[in-house]
Amino acid sequence: MILTGRSRLAGVLGWPVAHSRSPRLHGYWLDQHAIDGAYVPLPTAPEDLVDCVRALPRLGFMGANVTVPHKQGVLAACDRLDDHARRLGAVNTLVFDGPTIEGRNTDGVGFLNNLYQRAPNWGPAAGPAVVLGAGGAARAVVIALADAGVPEIRLANRTRTKADTLAAQLDGPVTVIDWDEKTAALEGANLLVNTTSLGMIGHGALEIDLTPLPPHALVNDIVYQPLETDLLARARARGNPVVDGIGMLLHQAVPGFAAWFGVRPEVTETLRDFVLQD
Ligand code: ATR
Numbered sequence: 001m002i003l004t005g006r007s008r009l010a011g012v013l014g015w016p017v018a019h020s021r022s023p024r025l026h027g028y029w030l031d032q033h034a035i036d037g038a039y040v041p042l043p044t045a046p047e048d049l050v051d052c053v054r055a056l057p058r059l060g061f062m063g064a065n066v067t068v069p070h071k072q073g074v075l076a077a078c079d080r081l082d083d084h085a086r087r088l089g090a091v092n093t094l095v096f097d098g099p100t101i102e103g104r105n106t107d108g109v110g111f112l113n114n115l116y117q118r119a120p121n122w123g124p125a126a127g128p129a130v131v132l133g134a135g136g137a138a139r140a141v142v143i144a145l146a147d148a149g150v151p152e153i154r155l156a157n158r159t160r161t162k163a164d165t166l167a168a169q170l171d172g173p174v175t176v177i178d179w180d181e182k183t184a185a186l187e188g189a190n191l192l193v194n195t196t197s198l199g200m201i202g203h204g205a206l207e208i209d210l211t212p213l214p215p216h217a218l219v220n221d222i223v224y225q226p227l228e229t230d231l232l233a234r235a236r237a238r239g240n241p242v243v244d245g246i247g248m249l250l251h252q253a254v255p256g257f258a259a260w261f262g263v264r265p266e267v268t269e270t271l272r273d274f275v276l277q278d
């Protein structure tokens with residue numbers, strides 16, 4: 001790709017950022033749509049974050065993604081926030097409107113759109129959801145599920161106080177469950193989501209007996225390294241529909257690309273395969 005003076009620029013702010021799959025993902029869409037633009041890694045030390053973000057619109061950038069560890073720190077550089085970023089207290093997408101920096105959060109919409117695409121028979125209103133974890137990802141997932149109309153969300157986290165805090169902050173149908181009671185909480189559930197790091201390469205295993213989970217219940221792991229986690233393999237073996245975690249990463253990127261480059265891109269099988277190759 002040869003850039004010109006008119007090329008549109010975006011990138012991803014992180015520290016470190018070398019592991020990020022976002023340049024590959026956005027690069028695929030830029031090529032596919034023959035857009036005169038570029039999406040670049042922007043390694044940014046925490047102490048430089050606010051200065052670097054403020055410089056981007058002045059350098060002609062259209063916006064940026066924000067990843068670990070900057071999703072909260074970047075709030076200090078934002079002039080305004082969308083509703084999702086405000087409620088999550090975290091930003092993953094910046095859109096520049098002249099010098100004005102808007103912080104958005106697309107993690108919740110990415111999570112839901114992945115389920116809608118990969119499990120068209122699943123609907124939020126059909127029954128309770130069990131969510132494991134109470135970190136940043138869990139927060140996005142729980143808010144998205146509550147907004148989508150899930151009638152009951154059973155939230156279990158190793159450190160129960162974090163789940164209590166999350167439930168208390170949300171005006172939603174959230175019941176906190178003891179970590180040791182997570183198996184019993186599967187009774188009658190329509191969805192199980194793992195938002196913890198358990199099951200990820202290099203982390204511990206997620207130990208949960210799936211016996212009480214109804215056979216129609218959808219199981220989603222937001223871990224995508226490996227793509228087929230032990231949880232998904234065990235759920236699949238007993239006949240439950242399963243959705244892996246890479247799609248959430250792909251879908252959360254769609255609104256940013258659309259805002260910066262003016263084309264709403266598609267999440268396809270070819271894109272999934274391309275982003276997973278490395
Ligand atoms: P993210 O922003 O990706 O959600 P995070 O905020 O670090 O990441 O959250 C990690 C989640 O994985 C938390 O729910 C954490 O539980 P604690 O709140 O008790 O720390 C969970 N987690 C990590 N390691 C775990 C383990 N060994 N057993 C159970 N839960 C674990």
